Each structure stands twice: as C-alpha cells, then as structure tokens.
Amino acid sequence: MIKARGLARRFTTKFGPVDAVRGVDIDVAEGELVGFLGPNGAGKSTTLRMLTTLLQPTAGEAIIAGRDLLTDPAGVRKNIGYVGQKNGGGVDQRVGDELEFQARFYGLSRSEARRKAADLLERFDLQGMEKRVIITLSGGQQRRLDIAMGMLHDPRLLFLDEPSTALDPQSRRNLWDHIKQLKADGVTVFLTTHYLDEADFLSDRLLVIDHGAIVGEGSPDELKHRVSGDLVVLGTPQAAIVATKFENAVVDGEKVSFRIPNGDRALPQLLKDLDAIGVELHSVQVHRPTLDDVFLTMTGRSLREDANAA
Ligand SMILES: Nc1ncnc2c1ncn2[C@@H]1O[C@H](COP(=O)(O)OP(=O)(O)OP(=O)(O)O)[C@@H](O)[C@H]1O
Missing domain, CATH: 3.40.50.300 (P-loop containing nucleotide triphosphate hydrolases)
Incomplete structure (x- = not known):
C-alpha cells in the first residue's frame, strides 16, 4: 500500500x-x-x-x-x-x-x-x-x-x-x-x-x-524483546551476592534488579540456581519492557519525558 x-x-x-x-x-x-x-x-x-x-x-x-x-x-x-x-x-x-x-x-x-x-x-x-x-x-x-x-x-x-x-x-x-x-x-x-x-x-x-x-x-x-529484555526484581537480604551473577545488576537495599531475555520463561531455572547457592528470596517481580525502554535504548532519550513536556 x-x-x-x-x-x-x-x-x-x-x-x-x-x-x-x-x-x-x-x-x-x-x-x-x-x-x-x-x-x-x-x-x-x-x-x-x-x-x-x-x-x-x-x-x-x-x-x-x-x-x-x-x-x-x-x-x-x-x-x-x-x-x-x-x-x-x-x-x-x-x-x-x-x-x-x-x-x-x-x-x-x-x-x-x-x-x-x-x-x-x-x-x-x-x-x-x-x-x-x-x-x-x-x-x-x-x-x-x-x-x-x-x-x-x-x-x-x-x-x-x-x-x-x-x-x-x-x-x-x-x-x-x-x-x-x-x-x-x-x-x-x-x-x-x-x-x-x-x-x-x-x-x-x-x-x-x-x-x-x-x-x-x-x-x-x-x-x-529485541532491545531491552525483561526487568527482573528480586527481594533478598543477599542482594549484593545475587548482583555478582548478572551483568548490569543494580542493588537498592534488599532489592536487586537486572535484565534478562524472556524473563518469565527463564525465571523457574534462575530461582532454582539461586536456591542451590543458598539465596533466600522474599519477593520476585518480572516487568516486561515498555516502548519507552525501547525508545530510550534506541535514542538515549525517554519519549515519555518528551511527551510530558509537549
Ligand atoms: N515549514 C517548516 N519550515 C522550517 N522547519 C520546519 C517546517 N516544518 C517543520 N519543520 C521542522 O522540521 C522538523 C520536523 O518537524 P515535524 O513537524 O515533521 O515533526 P513531528 O514529528 O511531526 O512533530 P510534532 O509531533 O510536534 O508534530 C522540526 O525540527 C521542525 O521544526
């Protein structure tokens, strides 16, 4: 067309x-x-x-x-x-x-x-x-x-x-x-x-x-999917230990977050692996990337900020 x-x-x-x-x-x-x-x-x-x-x-x-x-x-x-x-x-x-x-x-x-x-x-x-x-x-x-x-x-x-x-x-x-x-x-x-x-x-x-x-x-x-992967956020007293296992992991108190592809599918194995090394978990969240994450990765700017400024 x-x-x-x-x-x-x-x-x-x-x-x-x-x-x-x-x-x-x-x-x-x-x-x-x-x-x-x-x-x-x-x-x-x-x-x-x-x-x-x-x-x-x-x-x-x-x-x-x-x-x-x-x-x-x-x-x-x-x-x-x-x-x-x-x-x-x-x-x-x-x-x-x-x-x-x-x-x-x-x-x-x-x-x-x-x-x-x-x-x-x-x-x-x-x-x-x-x-x-x-x-x-x-x-x-x-x-x-x-x-x-x-x-x-x-x-x-x-x-x-x-x-x-x-x-x-x-x-x-x-x-x-x-x-x-x-x-x-x-x-x-x-x-x-x-x-x-x-x-x-x-x-x-x-x-x-x-x-x-x-x-x-x-x-x-x-x-x-292509750009960012899913954001996984784990609540654990051993946040710093978990952070050493993932590239780009960010620790915030008893929370550690990192991005992995297909988070929902990867999660069961990941939780087993963490359990095997004695990591105690309080909470688990998986956030799918938003289009704003995509835009940010592509251009280095947030479209949401631009849209709000408009
Ligand atoms: N008639 C014009 N003369 C000079 N510059 C122009 C003219 N029309 C558009 N531009 C410039 O070209 C660029 C693209 O403008 P355009 O209006 O296509 O953007 P846009 O993505 O549609 O933005 P918006 O969402 O604000 O409509 C901007 O830098 C704008 O200032």
Whole structure:
C-alpha cells in the first residue's frame, strides 16, 4: 500500500537549512495498521504530509495506494483518506450538512450523499447528531466526525495524524476502538503518534523516527524483546551476592534488579540456581519492557519525558 524510498524534505529557513526528514524508506502492506512513533519535532508530520501529497519531497520517490506520488499526485489523493491534526470541517455547520456537502464534493449524487452520511454517522457512533452544530460536539465526537469525513470516498488507505491528541482517557479508548474497527473492515491505516500507549495498543507494526531518520521497526512486542529484555526484581537480604551473577545488576537495599531475555520463561531455572547457592528470596517481580525502554535504548532519550513536556 505504501512503498517509499529515500523520501526527504529540507526546509530553507533564515537560520539555514533544516533537514526535517532525511531519506526514509517506508513499506506498509495492505491491511496493516502501522504506527509512526517519534517525539515532537522528529519529522512525523513532515513525512505524513509528503506521503499524502500535501508537501513536495526534496528527494526520494513513493508509490501510494498503487499511484506514483511524484507523477500522479491526483491519483494518490483519490485513493487515500487523510485526517490531519486540526480538521473540523466548517465548525459552524451542522454535522449532517457538512458530511453531505463533502460527499457531494467527491461527486456523489444528493441521495447517495445522504445515504453515505447516514452510514458513516452510524459507523462512528454519531447517530442522532445530524442536526448538531459541529462546534457543540465533544472532542471525541469531533475526532470521530473528522475520521468519518476522511472515509467518505471509501479509501483503502487512511492516514491519521496524532488522532487522539487533547482527548480525555475515555474518549481516547473509544477512538482507538473505532480505529481498530477500520482495520477489521480491511482499511490500511498509517498513523502518527507520540503516545507510547497509543502506539502499543493500536499498531501491528511500528516505525520509530527520531531526528528525521527511522531508528527502529517491528511489532511492539518484537521491539520490546529485541532491545531491552525483561526487568527482573528480586527481594533478598543477599542482594549484593545475587548482583555478582548478572551483568548490569543494580542493588537498592534488599532489592536487586537486572535484565534478562524472556524473563518469565527463564525465571523457574534462575530461582532454582539461586536456591542451590543458598539465596533466600522474599519477593520476585518480572516487568516486561515498555516502548519507552525501547525508545530510550534506541535514542538515549525517554519519549515519555518528551511527551510530558509537549
Ligand atoms: N515549514 C517548516 N519550515 C522550517 N522547519 C520546519 C517546517 N516544518 C517543520 N519543520 C521542522 O522540521 C522538523 C520536523 O518537524 P515535524 O513537524 O515533521 O515533526 P513531528 O514529528 O511531526 O512533530 P510534532 O509531533 O510536534 O508534530 C522540526 O525540527 C521542525 O521544526
């Protein structure tokens, strides 16, 4: 669905050139839900704007939904949906009017537009809201309406830019369910996010971008396994002795922690070995690595801190 090679964008500013995206390769198969994860300023929006024809790349090429980005941008536009960070349509319009107006814009007849609007309102849990003025909808309802508008022409590939920004936790979960449903309906989804929980929950596969370059790729679980291993924390009065057995072990009073691959599977043998050398244990915990551990290992920075600072 997406095959991009060496896609790059340099901005010229009065302070000199800014290489926002430095030659990225992106492959997305039909039916995948791919998360594009990175901190603020990493180059997510710039990449997305290039993939959706809104911004001309300074180098590289791409085939999007079967069309050539450089030679057939109109063809790309016809075959994709794009939901930006601030869509909203005409905020002083009524929900139903706006959907029908946009549907007519895509060439649907009046009756087809009405049918399509009703269908999308139901699909995105907005039944009965036709007559509401858009600005009176809740944040979550407005986001769902934005996505409904992006789906008016039944694109097989949908781009979502930071879909759940500024939503409360309950609305975010609800929106995520709708995004998962799109995938279940066969739509290929490519979304940008700087939220670890969103990337983890939604993505079949993640592309991690930092400073305009892709620094990691894989399913959330693959990335977590590959980079950090599981964190094992043992409570024992002999913490210092246990620490000598593991590389990178950290002792904190009567606690010792260290990382090992597949901690849950390794643990039974490990406990037997410790017992054999007379180590007395009070508690045992295994923590699976988080995507933040992954990001920290890849870039030396915590994405959580970046996200909190945003
Ligand atoms: N029009 C522009 N002119 C100059 N620099 C730009 C322009 N647009 C983006 N940049 C710079 O390019 C880099 C990447 O920006 P981009 O908006 O793609 O990041 P992002 O990952 O989407 O961040 P955010 O999550 O904040 O939207 C940043 O350093 C940004 O300041």
